[in-house]
Amino acid sequence: MVNTKVTSLVSIITFVFIFFVELSESQKLAPALYVFGDSNVDVGNNNKLDISAKTNYLPYGIDFPGATPGRPTNGYNIADFFAEALGLSVPPPFNSINISSYTNTEGLNYASSMSGILDDTGTAMFPGITTLRGQIEMFKKTVREQLRKVLKKKNGEEVKRHLSKSIVLVVSGVNDFALNLLRNERMDRRSIDHDAFSQDLRMYNLGARKFVVFDVEALGCLPFVVDMAFPAKPRCVDELNSLISQLGNTTMSEATFVVAKNYHYYLNLAQNPAKFGLKEGFKPCCGVNKYGTCDSLQKTCRDRKDYVFFDGFHLTQQAYKVLATQCFNATSSDAACVPINLQNLAKL
Template identity: 25%
Template sequence: MKGNKNMASMGSSGFLIIPWLLLAESAALFSAGVSSGKSTPAVFVFGDSILDTGNNNYLPTLSKCNFPPYGRNFPGGKPTGRFTDGKVISDLIAGDLGIKDLLPPYLDPNLGAQDLSTGVAFASAFLVTQASESIVELYKLGARKIGVFSTLVSGCVPEGRTVGGGEERKCAENFNELAKIYNGKLSFEMDYLNKQLPGVKMVFVDLFSPLLGIIKDPETYGFAVTKEGCCGTGYIEAAVLCNQLSPFTCANTSEYIFWDSVHPTEKANRILVSKVRDYINELL
């Protein structure tokens, strides 16, 4: 494996994303090649499959998606381990910041020193209950500007509707209520840490509300299908259940908010990133 993948090296990096957490370091800590106070030299991602750019390819897990039809709208139509048809949120944020178009997975054995200096994705399964402790550790490594992503509207993703939405496949409001409780506690914890950690700046980034807004008013954003994912029946298919043999996979991904039963399409991801751009700009 090329390069030195030591976590301590993040002390000189610029931007970190953790599962529903976005951490941006002061540009002053990474002065080489930085031309202005608001430049962001690197992006690092920690999270789950919503953010992952392919780490599960290198892990002993059945939760993989490095096979068609995943990635069919990715450059070259290549399945990369991203749980969508194209790019994920972490790719799009890195691109918006002008760092790189695609964020490579940290576990890729072909990564070089340049990849590590401009950012990689560590995203895979990560317990949100460890978020506070992890933020403190990253703070010790130099993170100072911290944004916290909320969880998504879990009761309205296709899988949530299948499990708890009844025959009409309504949003499972009990799941949404749990998500709201979680988001409230996470926001409260971030407020606490904001007061406890000297020199830190934290912003809570709400993804729940904008995604719910897209689901409630799909036509405004050019979507036609809200209750099912594109892959297979769209009810339960994700990871290995979404594959080349899955029947009924849609022909036009752009009509769908969700690619599979859990993960948004690249089109939906782009809209979400556009809606949280102001939060990100606050950190820079």
Template identity: 25%
Template sequence: MNNKNLPNLVVSIFPFILLTCLRPCNTTNPSSKKPEFRGIFVFGNSILDNGNNNFLNTALKANYLPYGIDFQFGATGRFTNNKNLVDHIGDILKLPLIPAFSNPQSKGVAISQGVNHASAGSGILDATGSNMELYNIGARKFAFLNIGPLGCSPMARASMRNKECNEALNYAAFLFNIQLIQMLDVITTQMPGFQSVVVNVFQITLEFIRNPSFGGFSDVSSSCCEVSEQSGGVLCKGGGSVCSNRTSFLFFDGLHPTEALYGIVATRAYYSNSTSEVYPFNIQRLAQV
């Protein structure tokens, strides 16, 4: 494979988001001082899935309303009401919507600025293998999205008597996130040129759960859509009811956030200078080093 034909940026998630520069990222537009990426590769799970599962033999799909109720193209397979996290990162990078890999039309010019491989239900081993392959063909700069506070999702709360957060699940996520950073520290010493950023989705999301008004939220515990019992309270019920004030809800279904949270996370991932939100620096800086 010719590395010169690959986009600069690769995004992957489960349970992290990965941004990888396959060529030097400090290439700038002569008229702008901001480093630019030419495209994005995406790997991961339902947080980033933009329609791959529509073409796969699986029950985990979001190609029906109310998913996509606010999206310009309707229900495309995104597990939220509008744009997902990678869409917002692409907006910041001034890139077009990245096509789904499984879509038969995703070929030729359509994938000249990247392609999205993310699939709902994919596992950590899938992502790990993809990441190593990317490194072997030249990937050197990575930004990982850690696990959010799963215990505070509507699905997890539903199993609690008091409907509060399941702190056991949150603690498990917290421990994983610590080990993620420790693992990256080791990898940095073993893989020449490897550089990484960790976006602390756990902390950012928990901030709004504890102080909803900080993000303009009024409901951080319920799902915006009516969830399906058949999905275990995770997915929206097809044709079911949906809240009207979607920008005020943190969660769209029993597990996945609304676009409102995705937009905040993407902005902080790129611009925040707080090491409690993105460590050791933000994605903008990653493009410069």
């Protein structure tokens, strides 16, 4: 009698467990989110590298659960909000886990601050950063050492299905322009086009099929640039934005990817913050040093939900949230993401 009750109890517990696991799986709009790019989506990968290009100190991450430094904003970034909207856990930094024993298949973040599309972007100033090419090698390692091991228990086609249904987010390119333009070095658009296409092709060959690619933000509206050009009466540097706008129309914007109109979003945010429920368009929330990054000894604003920028380069959590919401839901012709939104991309 006792054994029968125990067996029944175990059966009930097993059923409930399977039910909630399947319910959780059904609420996911995509199997995983894989994140590549620069400081706009870095969540701490650079913390593990022997380089100075890192934000491993407060106030960075001050509003993230556990106040975790390493992400160049006060809390969630655009990738974190995308994951949340897709019903996924926030992708952890690849450098913080042991990929061969990691069993969560909901995605990873490979982004590295100061990296760009070109292999040599940032590496002269910060040897040791993970280039976009290096990030894709990490993705390749994920497929080989994690996915093929964890998902093979189901069937041989599961890895292929997982990758084809997952979302790949690429936020890169501004450093290719900024680190060269600010040093008055000539940019070769064809090199960026070729490298961007080559990197996307590598991910495609690994099985990725759904891409969200961010175009280059309005560099001339970043507080660090605005403060250098117009310290008394802040406004965007139109000449620089014009050049970025011309250079930013790469082959990727003509592909079958979803393109996030980052340039226009940054421009509108800085010039019309009230339109997005914000107040301060050009002034950074934290006190910045001469490099435009937060100075831990200076004061940080309390009303962080009112600010567009957290430091001299990066958006606040609130600004990222506005963009993520528009990119996920908007369906109008002036939507943040085109030709379809993230929600519809996930349904394909």
